[in-house]
Amino acid sequence: MAHRVTQGAEIVGYRRDDAEVDPPYLAPGYVATQTRAPKRPLLILPHTLTEVTGPVYGHERIGELDHDLTRQHTGEPLGERIILHGRVVDGDGRPVSNTLVEVWQANAAGRYLHVIDQHPAPLDPNFTGAGRCLTDDDGHYRFVTIKPGAYPWGNHPNAWRAAHIHVSLFGPAFATRLVTQMYFPGDPLFFQDPIFQAVRDPRDRDRMISAFDLSETVPEWALAYRFDIVLRGRASTPMED
Amino acid sequence: MTLRPTPSQTVGPFFHIGIEGFIGGELVAPDRPDAVRVFGTVRDGEGEPVIDSMIEIWQANAAGRYAHPEDVREDVPLEEGFDGSGRTCTDDDGHYEFVTVKPGPVPGLGGATQAPHIDVSVFARGLLKRLVTRIYFPDEAEANEADPLLSSIEDPDARAALVAVEEDGGLRFDINLQGDRETTFFAV
DSSP states (O other): OOOOOOOOBBOOOOOOOOHHHHHOSSOOOSGGGHHHHHHSSOOOOOOOHHHHHEEEOOOOGGGOOOOOOOOSSOOSSSEEEEEEEEEEEEEESOOOOOOEEEEEOOOTOOOSSSSSSOSOOOOTTOOEEEEEEEEOOOSEEEEEEOOOOOEEEEESTTTEOEEEEEEEEEETTTGGGGGEEETTTTOOOGGGOOOHTTSSSHHHHHHBEEEEOOOTOTTTTTTEEEEEEEEEESSSSSOOO | OOOOOOOOOOOOOOOOOHHHSSEEEESTTSSSSTTTTEEEEETTTOOOOOOSSSEEEEHHHHHOOOOTTTTOOOTOOTTOOOOEEEEEETTEEEEEEEEEEEOEEEGGGOEEEEEEEEEEEEETTOOOOOEEEEOOTTTOOHHHHOOOHHOOOHHHHHHHHTTTTTTTTEEEEEEEEESTEEEEEEEO
8 A cells, every 4th residue: 555644634543552562650569650640531632733744854954973972071981881773663564764763872881971871970071971863764773882881869768760761752643752771682670660561562662672683783893782663663554534 | 563652651750851841832933923822730639739741832834734755735834944743841830831723623533623723632640641631712712612522522521621711812721630620531
């Protein structure tokens, strides 16, 4: 079937299958949700022109080294250098090209360069922990960074976040906005991390875990991890009133 | 074959390092004659200010055109330098603020017209997925009355909660994540 997009007055919306996949707002094991999750049911927002359009950020906003978190300071950060890459596709497997991908993360010691993070681990003067790039025509993105450390948090006694990198995407429309977290294979902390566990279906949780990727690993320089991302697909029929 | 979307996860408390100096909350210069300040406080279910939320907005320009390839209405002008998107975060008092212009009316479904509105996404620690709401304008009573979305909402309080309130020459739109005065949120 041909890829349908909005033409003139006829609006083609996006599928709502994210609702099956996404964690619930209230996940009691993640304590902060208890006072922040809305209690009333959400109303359905039909996809109008407002929702099938969305922010467009072009190359002019992206700095030459924004994708390389290891080259944003005078020296190199400490830790295990990694390549993080993958493809962004929609729910029909079509590449999402030229869309903004933003990442932010803790340093190798598990500390964020943030005033609120007082975890007794060292900051790294050569690591900010933020990057951005645009996907290419085939939906591919690539960052060079440092493998983040696990870190403790106050959610419950002896709580530790599984090592992760925050990943933010806009996609083609307001309706396709996604912020997720990318995890590393084999992390022993998954079982006690209520943010990871809030995703109900274990198969969906698995799709937040990157894969070690020998083919993109650069010999004698950096291991590569592949994290493919799926944004919501387009509905197959136009919206009706 | 249909692929399941990648699950949403919280932005956590440290997103500031990723957004500093990028996108920003001023969509237009504050000294522009038609600039409007849209501001408010984000609160949790206990009435406490939410000091670690990220707010994004998306809107048409003053003429009612979206800076996006799928808005193909060439009879409505685009505006150089106005991309319709903004992002900011709440401060230590839970306060956020944008400087923008009131968007024009835009088409709705089935030939209807939507009243001027701004789509809003709220992200925070404790929100495993963004919350979405809309800001409507208090000086558009007639258009609001005819707006397909507003008029589809039966509860008058839920409807009224989507309309900003004039204050100090700007527009206040408080966001209550939970509780008696909970903001009207939408599944997009």
